[in-house]
Amino acid sequence: MKFKTILTLVAIALTLGAISIWVGQLSYSWLPPQASVESQLIDNLFSFLVTLGTFILLGVAGTVTYSVLFHRAGRYDLSDGPHIEGNVTLEVVWTAIPFLLVLWIAVYSYQTYIEMSIRGPMEMAHMPMASSIAPALAEPIDESVQPMTNIEVEAKQWAWVFRYPEKNITSTELHLPVDRRAHLVMRSPDVIHGFYIPAFRVKQDIIPQQNIDFEFTPIRTGKYRLRDSQYSGTYFAAMQADVVVESMADYEQWLAEARQKSPSPAFNQAASEYAAREQKSAKAGWATIVPASPPIVNYHP
Amino acid sequence: MTSIDRALDQEQLEQSKQATAQENEHDEAGNSMFGFVIFLLSESVIFLSFFAGFIVYKTTTSDWLPPGVEGLEVREPAINTVILVSSSFVIYIAERYLHDKNLWGFRFFWLLTMAMGSYFLYGQAVEWQSLKFGFSSGVFGGTFYLLTGFHGLHVFTGILLQGIMLIRSFLSDNYENGQFGVEATSLFWHFVDVIWIILFVLIYVWQ
């Protein structure tokens, strides 16, 4: 009898495990394409957590469902269930196992974090003096190994402007060469914005009046979206830009082309929406901060 | 249950109410004091938050003092501090007199506490007037006036409470049911004092 119980439990655990692993593998498809080194690391961690989470969810939900189906009181059964106040062994087990799991998840997350080598996560942004006290856990990768793409990012209400300091080019579209670490210096003149490219799985708030350093490595060519992730006021949702990751040759060619163009005003969603709204006689909304005029840049799509 | 039963029940209820009312009254002062202490603990977190904010600003702001401001004068505020801190002892003496049922002694020292508190506020007003920066003079001006102002508001509240307690002392059988009001006011006063000491160290001593 006891052997049979154990066998049943093992069988259930194996089934749940198999389903969980399957869901864990499936979870990769819920995420955008893996367009950066960081995205692969994060997706592996996510898949691991989905596997674990599915197991726990199915375990709990399954137990509850079984109980509800098979431990129902009969219509006229007014008796009580067994008087079981607890079980110390069981309670110790279900305190210890979650604790160990948490440790496991924390260590795995920590390792992933280190591997992402997110540049000493912005001590400057947080407390200007903290850098001297606390060395960041994650060190930037050795910069001498690879040259970096240096770009200055300006986020303002509500436009993204990218400047390539070496060539003195400005653009409203972010172009990046593939397989080369990008180093951004981000600034905001007005409010907090969030630099977020889902396909790269990277995100960083831009605290106004500070230079925010940020790094990542795109590894897949294509066109992606950059979004403002920190609510920045009226036209927050419209504050998006395209990110183009291309081969080194294409990138060089784009730089050369952009250099030829003289600066002109780019299309700006917020500014044009605002202008349209102001022209209407019947005001539909409330007062808003006036969007910055469309940025004047060398290149805009 | 008939209505007569109900009426009887009602009567019993009334009786038990009276019985428990007496018990409760005994308890009530204890509850009030307990609740007041909890409230003060909670209130102290507001000050702690302001202090934390002050420390963060002080250690991270590059141009801490507004242009043209050298620092704060310490001498006058130090005298003020001594007066406020000693008033904590004076209020304690007043409480002892009340405990010994000596109402005139209580009133005298209680009034003395109020006078010392008022002098503190006066000193602070004089200091504020002599300062070259305002509430909106950067983070320094903001935190300075916020901290001293918020504390001053507490001192003012304390003096008001003391005034109420002083008036109450002239009403007959006021302290028959315990002296919760006086004890609470006194505790509040000590609290305001302790806050000031921390504040004084942060703002004036640590420059």
Add this chain to the structure above:
Amino acid sequence: MTQIAPKKLPIEADSHEELLSWRRYFSFSTDHKVIGIQYIVTAFFFYLVAGIFAMIMRGELITPEPDLVDRTVYNALFTMHGTIMLFGWMFPVLAGFANYLVPIMIGARDMAFPRLNAVAFWMVPVFGIMFILSFLVPGGPAQAGWWSYPPVSVQNPTGQWLNGEFIWLLAVTISGVSSIMGAVNIVTTILRMRCPGMSWFKMPVFVWTVLAAQIIQLFGLPALTAGAVMLLCDLSFGTTFFDPSQGGNPVLFQHFFWFYSHPAVYVMILPVFGIFSEVFPVYARKPLFGYKVVAVSSLIITGLSAVVWVHHMFASGTPGWMRMLFMFSTMLISVPTGIKVFAWVGTIWGGKIRLDTPMLFALGGLINFVFSGITGIMLSSVPIDIHVNNTYFVVGHFHYVIYGAIVFGLYGGIYHWFPKMTGKMYYEGLGKLHFWLTFIGTTLNFLPMHPLGLMGMPRRVASYDPEFAFWNVLASIGAFLLGMSTVPFLINMVSSWIAGKKAGDNPWRAIGLEWLLSSPPDVENFEELPIVIAEPYGYGKSEPLTENMG
């Protein structure tokens, strides 16, 4: 234990009493039971208001373009939706439950400070109406989200002195004062007003969780108040605390805000854990599994909740060591919560389960909570959080906690104690319909938010890229379904309160001091203070709970 409902009273006395009781709810009553119901009903009104805001938002989001309302209106709606839901619905309704139940569960005749209690309640309509009236000021209500992060929150485009953000800050501060009054009252009541024999380990878990939650209010809320005062000074009095262009530090506000506002989630969920712990034993006819551990774990959650707030700021520019530290502390919370979840499962297992409406809601809430706990662990992991922070994944997680677990628990609690509060029985059929509509609506509304977030849709957007359309349409349909689900609830509550069948004193055959009282209880609750001799949840062991009652 089973009690037969007392024979009907003479009709005159009955209706007279009812009329009186009806009026009591509109008076400055100091009876904790009246105040409790006042809280719950007032809060429910604000819940409906904020729910309508949510439905307008979901109406906007049914298409990618910003076409239904202006962007400023959308921003105002999501700001006020969050604000009113939390300050107008969640905190008041939980204060209502605590008010109603704590005294009768610990054998007290009233709260420690009845008048303070009434004052705290009457502030709720005041600040609630302030929130709603702020739609009428020039420039509209606050539009900076319920976090009200500076600098956006202090930009004040109208330049008016009286603006939405100003009213918002004032109302939030009043709400804070009301909550502190409530917390002082509740903590004092629990610690000092327990009846003879009601030792710590004879208190029902609901009382434990309320205590744990109110302690958080006491140490957390003042930090928010401090932040709000400073923000108000920035907005209206020219200071620059959070203005980075003049030496201020906007991230400091985030610290103040989250130091309270993350624990605030525990303020809300802890009493719901309490409701789960009360409901499961009754409808599974088994003692709460591991009662003492469940009770104590509430206080562990309180302790941990004070050291997790930075996990909201992983993308704000937080140093690495801080990220790792707060990641770990956040994950640790899952241990005491896990204990509770397993204990509930242990309670249900092998019981004699009855699927009455309260049990359905508690079970649904439990499953939703486990799901939200799992997504919560994902969010606490810094690398994943960097991707999904400020996306719909967070919105989905949050609503699974707030709606899926907390509101489910609250509904369960309302159904469970409705007979006690009103003396009437609700209609079971309508209750079940309400449950299924709510459960399906919740899943349809909030589950699609998770894929949206993973795909990278930021929260708080009035428009979005067409690739997100499919899941958004589903979520919107779910939202409308949820809106509809309140209709059977309202019909049920109103009609059964007025014309429902009389419920006995203990229709669920539940064990607990409150079930030894008449339904509804007398003004003074207990004729004679009970002397408690047994632990709570003594199901399956016919042993009296008190020495001198029932």
